[in-house]
Amino acid sequence: MKKPSALSILGGLLLLLAACALAPRLSGHPGLRPPQAEQPELLSVLFGESRVAIGERLYYLADVYYHAGIGYANHRNDHHHDHHDGHHHHHDDDREAALFPFAGEDAAESAAPLVDHCDHDHHDGHAQHHEDSRRREHGGDWWIRINRRLKPRGHRHLHGRREEREILPWLWAAVKVDPKHIDAYLDGAYFLAERLGRPDEGLRMLDEGLRHNPGSVRIYFARGTMLFHRFDDREGAFSTFAQGREAWLEQWEDWRQTMACGQTEAEQPDTLIYYRLLGYMGHIAERQERPEQALALYGEALPFSPSPRLRDQLLARIEGLEAR
Amino acid sequence: MLSIRKIWAVARVSLLELLRRRDVYVALILAVVLVVPLSTVNFFGVEGIVRHLREVSLLLIWLFSVVIAITTAARQIPGELQRRTILPLLARPIRRSEVVLGKYVGSALAASAALLLFYLCYVLLTGLLSEPQAETTRMQATLMHMDMTMGQAILMHLAFVWLLTAMTMAGSLILTVSANLTCCALVAVGMLLFGEQLPKIADQAVFPASWIVRLAHYVLPHFEFYDSRVRLIHEWGAYDWGVLAIVLLYTLLYIAFLMIFSTLVFNRKRL
Numbered sequence: 001m002k003k004p005s006a007l008s009i010l011g012g013l014l015l016l017l018a019a020c021a022l023a024p025r026l027s028g029h030p031g032l033r034p035p036q037a038e039q040p041e042l043l044s045v046l047f048g049e050s051r052v053a054i055g056e057r058l059y060y061l062a063d064v065y066y067h068a069g070i071g072y073a074n075h076r077n078d079h080h081h082d083h084h085d086g087h088h089h090h091h092d093d094d095r096e097a098a099l100f101p102f103a104g105e106d107a108a109e110s111a112a113p114l115v116d117h118c119d120h121d122h123h124d125g126h127a128q129h130h131e132d133s134r135r136r137e138h139g140g141d142w143w144i145r146i147n148r149r150l151k152p153r154g155h156r157h158l159h160g161r162r163e164e165r166e167i168l169p170w171l172w173a174a175v176k177v178d179p180k181h182i183d184a185y186l187d188g189a190y191f192l193a194e195r196l197g198r199p200d201e202g203l204r205m206l207d208e209g210l211r212h213n214p215g216s217v218r219i220y221f222a223r224g225t226m227l228f229h230r231f232d233d234r235e236g237a238f239s240t241f242a243q244g245r246e247a248w249l250e251q252w253e254d255w256r257q258t259m260a261c262g263q264t265e266a267e268q269p270d271t272l273i274y275y276r277l278l279g280y281m282g283h284i285a286e287r288q289e290r291p292e293q294a295l296a297l298y299g300e301a302l303p304f305s306p307s308p309r310l311r312d313q314l315l316a317r318i319e320g321l322e323a324r
Numbered sequence: 325m326l327s328i329r330k331i332w333a334v335a336r337v338s339l340l341e342l343l344r345r346r347d348v349y350v351a352l353i354l355a356v357v358l359v360v361p362l363s364t365v366n367f368f369g370v371e372g373i374v375r376h377l378r379e380v381s382l383l384l385i386w387l388f389s390v391v392i393a394i395t396t397a398a399r400q401i402p403g404e405l406q407r408r409t410i411l412p413l414l415a416r417p418i419r420r421s422e423v424v425l426g427k428y429v430g431s432a433l434a435a436s437a438a439l440l441l442f443y444l445c446y447v448l449l450t451g452l453l454s455e456p457q458a459e460t461t462r463m464q465a466t467l468m469h470m471d472m473t474m475g476q477a478i479l480m481h482l483a484f485v486w487l488l489t490a491m492t493m494a495g496s497l498i499l500t501v502s503a504n505l506t507c508c509a510l511v512a513v514g515m516l517l518f519g520e521q522l523p524k525i526a527d528q529a530v531f532p533a534s535w536i537v538r539l540a541h542y543v544l545p546h547f548e549f550y551d552s553r554v555r556l557i558h559e560w561g562a563y564d565w566g567v568l569a570i571v572l573l574y575t576l577l578y579i580a581f582l583m584i585f586s587t588l589v590f591n592r593k594r595l
Contacts, residue, residue, distance in 0.1 A: 066373065069558035140523070143546055146574075147520050149567040150549055152560035168367040169376040190367055201368040 027236045043312030047177055055178025062170035062187065069158040164195045175208070186222050199230040215251065218271055220244025241277050248274045261295060275304040291321050331426040336467040338430020339437075342396055348438040351388040352445065358384065358407050363453050378450050378557045385442045385481075386516070386553070390417030393435040393485045397492035400427040401590070402501050412595060421587040424493070428583060432489045436482050443478050477552035480568070482573040484550035488512055488580040489543060497589040505533045512547055545578055 047054055064071040140148070158164045168191065174184035185205055193202030206223040213219060221244050227236035251269040256265040283298035298318050305311035344350070367373055401424070404410040413423065468535050488508070495504040518525065522541035526534045549571050554560065 064557075068560065069554035074370055100449070141542075143379065143541065144523060146567060147546070148548060148572060149564065150571070151520070152554055152558070165367075165370045165373050169365075169373060172365075172367045188368075192370075196370060198368065198370065201370070286546040 001145070050179045052180075054285045055174045055181045055184070058170050058177060059181060059184045059187075060163035062167045062174065062184070065167045065170060066158055066164075068158065070152060070156075072156075096125075105116050143180060152273055161196050164191060167302065175205075175212075179212035181215050182209065182213055185213075185219060189222060189226065193226055193230055197227060199226060202226060203231075205308055215247045217244045217251070217270070217277070220247060221273055224277070228280065228284070234284050235286065238281060241281045241284075244277050245274070245281065271304045272306055275306060278304075286321070295321050326419070326422055326425065328567050328591065329590060330422045331429060334413075334418070334423055334426025335428075335430035335433060338396075338400060338427055339434050341430075342434035343437070347392055347395065348423065348441065351384075351392065351438075352441065355384045355388070355442070355445070359449065363449075363542065370466060371575070372451055374450060375557050378446075381446050381449060381552070382556065384555045385439070386551070388442060389439050389481065389485055390509065390512050392438050393431070393488045394492050394505055394512070396434050397428070397431040397489040398501055398504050398508070400431055400493065400496065405595070407578060414595070420590050424586050424590050425583060428490060428493050428586070430491065432486045435485045435489055439485055440478070443474075443481075447474065471554060473552075473559075476563050476568060477556050480550040480552050480563075480571070483572055484547060487545055487550075487575050487578055488547070490579040490586075494582045494586045497586055497593065501539050511544060515544055515547040516551060517548075519544075519546050546574075551575070 060071070158166060169186065171188040171191070174181050175188065177276050178184075185208070189202040189205045191202075191207075192205060193199040203223065203226055206219055206226065209219045210216065210223065222239055224237045224240035224244060227233040227240060248269055252274075255266055255269055276300035278297045282294045282301065285291075285294040285297060295318060298314055298321070302314055302318070303310065304315060357376060363377055401410075404413065410423075414420065470507060473529070492504065492508045495508055499507065522537055526537040526541065529537055552563075555563070
C-alpha cells in the first residue's frame with residue numbers, strides 16, 4: 001500500500017482543525033436548530049410521536065393511583081373529564097361560587113370552595129359508578145364471582161400527604177414524556193401546592209409548563225391564582241393574569257379570522273377562563289386602589305358573564321365603583 | 325401405587341439443574357439494575373414515594389416468574405427425549421407417571437424457589453426505601469411489609485407458578501418446545517391481562533369469535549385470580565380466607581387434571 005504523502009497528511013490535519021473550529025460556531029447557529037422554544041426532554045425524543053398516547057396513559061395512571069389502584073375506565077369519556085375539570089375549572093351550578101375572587105368575603109377564602117366543590121362533584125360521579133357496579137354485582141358464573149371477591153372494589157381516594165404524594169411519579173413521567181400535556185402540569189401543580197404543602201414546587205411545575213406551552217391560558221390562570229392565593233403576590237398574579245389575557249386575545253383573534261375564512265368547525269377559545277382572568281385582574285386593581293382600571297376590566301368581562309346572576313352581580317360591582 | 329421416594333429422586337435432579345442454570349441470577353441482577361436507579365429519581369423534591377417502586381418491582385417479579393416457570397418446565401421431558409437419557413431412566417424400576425410427576429415437582433419447586441428469592445429482595449428493597457413512621461425504625465418498617473397480605477400474595481403467586489408449570493409440562497408432551505413456549509406465554513400473559521374481561525369481550529363479539537372467547541373463559545386457567553399486585557401496592561388488606569381456599573382448591577383440581585392428562589399422553593408416547 002502506498003504511504004500517504006506529507007502534503008496529504010498536512011491537508012487532512014488542516015481540514016480537521018477547520019472542522020473543529022467551525023463546530024462550536026455552527027452548533028449555536030439558529031438556522032441549524034429545530035424550530036422549537038426549548039431543548040426537548042430526553043423521554044419525549046425517545047418516544048417520538050407515540051409520546052402523546054404514552055403521556056395520556058401515564059396521566060391516567062396518576063388517576064388510577066389517586067383511586068388506590070382502581071381505574072375508572074368506563075367513566076373515561078364522561079366522568080374522568082369532569083373530575084379533572086373539577087380540579088381546575090369547576091362546572092355548572094357550583095362553578096359560580098368560585099368564578100370570581102370576591103365570591104366570598106375574603107379573597108383567600110374563596111379558594112376553599114374550589115376543593116370542596118371539586119370533591120363533591122367527584123364523589124357524585126363515583127356514586128353513580130358504584131350504583132352501576134352494585135347493579136352488576138349479582139349474577140355471573142363462578143369465575144366472575146371469584147374475580148369479584150378477589151379484586152379490590154370500592155371507592156377510595158388517597159388521603160393525607162403521605163398517600164397523596166404517590167401520584168407524583170406518574171404526573172412527573174407524563175410531562176417528561178409529553179411536555180404538551182397541560183392537564184398533567186395543572187394537576188401536578190395543584191397537588192404539590194394545595195395537597196402537599198409545596199407551593200414553590202407547584203409554581204416551578206407551572207413555569208415548566210409555560211416554557212413548553214407558551215400560549216396556554218389555563219396555565220397562566222393557574223399560575224396567577226397560585227401567586228394570588230398561596231404567595232399573596234398580587235403584583236406577580238396581576239402580571240401573570242395579564243399575560244394570560246394577552247394569550248387569550250391572540251387565540252380569540254385567530255379564531256375569528258378562521259371563522260371569517262368559513263372554517264366553522266374551529267374551536268372557540270374558552271370564554272369562561274377569560275371572564276375569570278378579568279375578574280381576578282379587576283379585583284386586584286380594585287384592592288390596589290386603581291378603580292378606573294378595575295372598571296375597565298369588569299366592563300371587558302361583562303359580555304362574557306356565564307350566567308344572568310353573575311352578570312347582575314358584576315353590574316352591581318361596577319355601579320358601586322362608579323358611585324365612589 | 326406411586327412412590328414418593330422415586331418422584332422426589334427425579335424432582336431433585338430437576339431442581340439441581342435449575343440451580344446450575346444462571347437464569348435466576350440474571351433476572352435478579354436485571355431487576356436490581358432497573359429498580360435501584362428508579363428509586364433515586366427525585367420527584368419535585370418530595371421524599372418517601374414508594375408505590376411506583378412496588379409497581380415496577382412486582383411487574384418484574386411477575387414477568388420473571390412467568391419466564392422461569394415456562395422455560396424450566398418446557399425443557400424437562402423434551403430435553404430428556406432429545407438427549408435420549410429418558411431410556412436409561414425408564415430402564416430403572418420407575419413408572420412413567422412417576423417420571424412425569426417428578427419432573428413436575430422439580431420444576432415447580434425450582435420456580436417457587438426463584439420466586440421466593442425475588443419476594444425476599446422485594447420486601448427488603450421496598451422496606452428499606454419506605455419512610456419509617458415516627459415511632460418505628462427502618463428495620464421495623466421492613467418487617468412490617470411481611471404482613472398477612474404479603475403472605476397471601478406470595479401464596480397466590482406460588483399457586484400461579486404451580487399451575488403454569490403444570491400447563492407447560494402438559495404442553496411439552498404434545499407440542500414442540502418453541503410452540504409450547506409461545507402458547508404458554510400467550511395464554512399466561514393473555515389471561516393475566518384480559519382474563520377478567522373475557523365475558524364482556526364475548527358479549528361484544530360476533531359469532532364465532534364470541535363462542536371462542538366464551539370457551540376460552542370456561543376452559544383456560546384463570547391466571548388473573550392470582551394477581552395480587554393492586555392489593556399489595558395500594559394496601560387494600562388481606563383476602564377473605566374463604567375465597568382464597570376456593571382459589572387454591574381450583575388450582576389443585578386444575579393441576580390434578582393436567583397431571584393426569586400429561587401422564588396419559590406420556591404413557592402412550594413412543595420413545
